[in-house]
Amino acid sequence: MEPPLPQANGYCVLLVLGLGFSIMMLAINAAQRRYGNKVQTAEDFNSASRSVPTGLISSGVVSACSSNKRIANTHRRCWSATLLTSTSKAYSYGVLGSWSYATGAALQILLFATLATVMKIKWPYAHSFVEIAGARWGKFGHYLFLFFGFCCNLIVSAMLILGGAETVSSLTDVPVMACIWLIPLSVAIYVSIGGLHASLIADYLHTIVLYGVILGFCFYTYTSSPKVGSIDRLYDLLEAQSARYPVEGNAEGSYLTFRSLGAIVFFFVNICGNFGTVYMDQAYFNRVVASQPRSITKSFSLGSMCWYPIPFALATCLGLAGAALKNSDLMPYLSSAEVTAGLPASAAAWALMGSAGANAALIMLYLACTAASSAELMAVSTLITYDIFKPLKPDATDKQTLFVSHASVAGFGICQAVLGVIFNYIGIGMGYLYELMGIVLCPAVAPLICCITWGKASKRACLGGALVSLPLGIIAWVVTAYKLNDGVVDKTTTGQDYPMLAGNTVSFGLSILISVVGSLIFPDNHDFETTKDTGKKAVKESVAELVNERQDITVDNSESPRMDDASEKSAKDEKGRTIDGETAELRDDSLPGVGQGDLSEEDAAYLAKSMKFSLAFAVCWVIIMVFIVTFSLYGTSYIFTRAGFKAYVSIGLGWLILGAVYIILSPILESLPTLSKVFKGIVLDVFTLGKFSRSRSSDKV
Template sequence: MATCPPFDFSDKYYHTSGNSCVRQTSFFAGKAVLNQSVGYSVILGFGAFFAFFTSFLVWLEKRYVGARHTSEWFNTAGRNVKTGLIASVIVSQWTWAATILQSSNVAWQYGVSGPFWYASGATIQVLLFGVMAIEIKRKAPHAHTVCEIVKARWGTAAHLVFLVFCFMTNIIVTAMLLLGGSAVVNALTGVNIYAASFLIPLGVIVYTLAGGLKATFLASYIHSVIVHLVLVIFVYLVYTSSSELGSPSVVYRRLAEVSSRSRICQEPISHNGQACGPVSGNYQGSYLTMLSSGGLVFGIINIVGNFGTVFVDNGYWVSAIAARPSSTHKGYLLGGLVWFAVPFSLATSLGLGALALDLPLTASEASHGLVPPATAMALMGKGGSVLLLTMLFMAVTSAGSSELIAVSSLCTYDIYRTYINPDATGKQILKVSRTVVFSFGCFMGILAVILNKAGVSLGWMYLAMGVFIGSAVIPIAFLLLWRKANAFGAILGTIVGCVLGIITWLLVTSVEYGRVNLDTTGRNAPMLAGNLVSILTGGAVHAICSFLRPQNYDWETTKQITIVEKEKSELAVDEFKEEKLISAKKWIVKWGVGFTFVIVVLWPLFSLPAKEFSKGYFTFWAVVAIAWGTIGSAVIIILPLAESWQTIQSVMMGMFTNDKLVEKIDELNLKLETIIKAVPDAERIYLLEKGKIKKDETSMQTGHIS
């Protein structure tokens, strides 16, 4: 009989039965760790709290800083959001359920290469999107959505095609958020998975309805703070303070043991779908290597799929539109670099931690996103489960709110204002925006129930997204970057790329595995083929058509997109100066492309000679994960506060000052602004008089002293 248990550190997951050593068949085994009441409290309680809290913050700003709640403000946050908050929003928007769950799943599957390829393969899109964010300020400064720009440049037919792809992206992203969120809530608390699917969007709907994009941004910051605090707790727990693990050397030793060639992996000492013994496709079968064919294939799928969910997701365009021009490029670069830490640091701790603890997770549990909750529970018990649940809820609701605003903007500006009521007033647009937020939230709750019923997992959806939306990526990039790109090529490339991608995906599945179902379509080979065909065909067809019949566009029609309500801007005129924006573009191209090259090419190349990591090399790898997570968390928590300190002071002063006095000061300010606008010399005369008074006061003080 084999030694039972095979490792002392995982004896609780094995028992003897007759002459056999039997491993637990799954980690969760359908038993919830926490009470259902905890699940409902998190879903409904947090939702209600954030609805109230963010609405209160928006009211404070409106009351004491003077923000006006127009439809423009609801959908663009006044186009005046600073670097720190934009970076925080990017991190929050890009931190999906998959970021926390799927990143640890690929760590569990492929070892150290999984978290790296997840993080690097999904960071470069944000870094490179910074270029698009600057171009939108130069070429379509008053746009509300990406599809508005498509219509202005390529006309109605292209507009309708890209509208479909943008909606498809929002639906796929929101579905992933709800699938991951409902699976974890169900596993940890026993809350009915269908109830969780429908209830999670409700809290998001309420605070998005109340405050629009600004409420989403404020909530995103608070959510980012909580996500990063929990991230730091888990990273330090695994690599410094845990009694079960507690150091990189212990994790290293155990990862080598669990993937040992001498380990017995037959039934019942290990069950089909559980991690046991050497890893197929990895160098020496080790978890401690970047030489992993599975990891690399996942990395390519990840890069292709995530280009779709950034470039074709109107949420990122909405954030770019909302950003102050001088903050845009810095916000996207900083956001991308800070976000890298979330999947990389978290999965390097919780994902590898699950392997180092020899947890009896099954492939099904892992694909549903249950690796991090299993590790958190194994290391911290119920406390770890609550922390993970809180972190996940923050990610799901924050990213979900930005998806609601993205869909709201598309429906109001690209459907209602374009085809139904071109003369719509701000009030009408605001009403439609809020109706859409509520309707889309409810629709996604129903869709998540259907997908859960069909057995679709987060992992499957994550790999498949690029097949469906990848074909629109290059045409959308050409929209603002290439004057020759024509409408016919954009339409043809996007549709043909998508159709060929789906055909290739299903064909490879059928040829490779002889049957087409959820299991076989979700494997690496068909997913890789479908993703690559989709994105490359879309780009190639558009490029060929544009070379044959170039458009030679001058951007005039995109610059003529109008805003609905003109309102006083706090932005200096020189913020929009061409030379300033060109300089910002050069900056983001240099740094965005530079960092992309470092994290996708140089880093993996430098780690390949190590083959199977030594203890020292793995310790260095873990220290990088800890440091990046810590520094990134500090930056994303402190910077938005530092930048908004003046606004915070205004609110605090307003709260502790007589309201009537504040109203009178506001009224006086408005009168003075009106006079200054009407009489251009008024401000100059005022400044001269102010200077004279200061001079007189100084000379009087000097006279008293002498």
């Protein structure tokens, strides 16, 4: 595929858009500090004060959820992979390609909502899943899950950088090496200064642009495009294309059928592999920690439902439009390697809208890549800070801890680029990395779930299950490739669907079997009350540091951030404000972790109900979307009629609009008091020549 855009466009996006966005994020962070009286501590940097409301967490879930999925033979959630892989699957297999990607990937987040709720109940102060494993199963469990966590972040980061670099290079002819170094640059700048809160705000702003671009593609394709122009026209083109170039493995060779062997194999691999790439990614747990307790279930459930139509609607639009136009003068020719690399999305955008479409695709994919990259930077920062530095130096001050967090983000930003260079040099692309990731990460999923939720989970069974399943999964993967390819084992044969399916199934299934059966035979009897304060010391250190910075707050060194009897343990500061227990204004957004730790009876009861709801919702999703829709339509070799196809496309488009409305408006409505405060501060600064900040400073004791 020849680059449709000049090289200058690529550098403009990489430098001007990237650095411009960084400057905007730094300005937002400065405004929060100036007008929101915000003081950054290690807890605030890594957990956003544990007070982020539902809408912003949901947009963060949409962004992280769009973090790395399978290109060609890959799966995982990164915006770039979500957009590229889903479109490639629809381009290759037809309607089941987009459906299998979106349906198979939303399930893990719905189930993760249940796990997140349990974590808020049983591990309210924890910072990471590694910290939880160490508290329950000792040093060996700590280091084992730290290994899996770093494996996830390293491979995901490499996929992000490679996928983004290859796409930008294919559209603009900017050298891949230049893209690999420039993409992490702007992200590392604002994340290293603003922390998780800056990352979440960046996710939100990126998501707004992405929704807008995707909606633009859909409406133009279905209403105005001279090459498609309507859903009816797209249906006719796909029918004609199926007759001329039938799809191997599809019923009657049709793009309009749910009977697609390649897509259904991908569906199973996608489900298995995404458990590993969600449950082993600290980026998701960062959002759990940052969320307000009562918003946790809604945040992840709504986030998954808002993410679902993104790959579904975009792949149905660009993927099927590209398939309808391929092998013609209207669509650039794509080799199998280019399809595997995820280029159908940008090629279809160019075919449908010319240079405008190519530029829109360039911006969309760049923002997608940087959004997911920021989440990975914060994930690694949390692991290094609380699972390496704090255990090695438990008496470190909060300022020392904060310095390590800043340095971790900057250092891993460089590491992301180095990883991209290494994998690009040895010829391993984004798709192959994801193939590998499911096999490597799935062995730890069941043990981690048991660790967080089940008191009888056996340490020996769960840790043993992870250790045994990893090598056996790799063996199954390699042996299957060997048997199916006459003894040839190389990058091509090990990247095929069936070897990947075998490896994922063994890694995931055997781990579940050993962990659950072993725990039933040799159960532990863990009391979660004994580990409920895991991570609490670090929270209290940040509170103490905050109090030193904010002299107007009186501190009482009580045991819990939230007292059971507020009337007995309240006090008054010099201005007459009520303070509960350890610090004043317990529910103030500026206080890191305070008031979001120990749960009141009302909150605990609410979370228990929320947990049951999220689990029931996930089960219903599996029954309806997987068994009733997918398997029944696959089993009957259903081929869409014109009316059925129009309904299929319309549902995806309507769902996309609803998701966009919620994700765009919800954070704004929830933040109106803060936005009003900032706006008033700016106005006061402008018209009183900076007296806003001086008047606040004079109020301090």
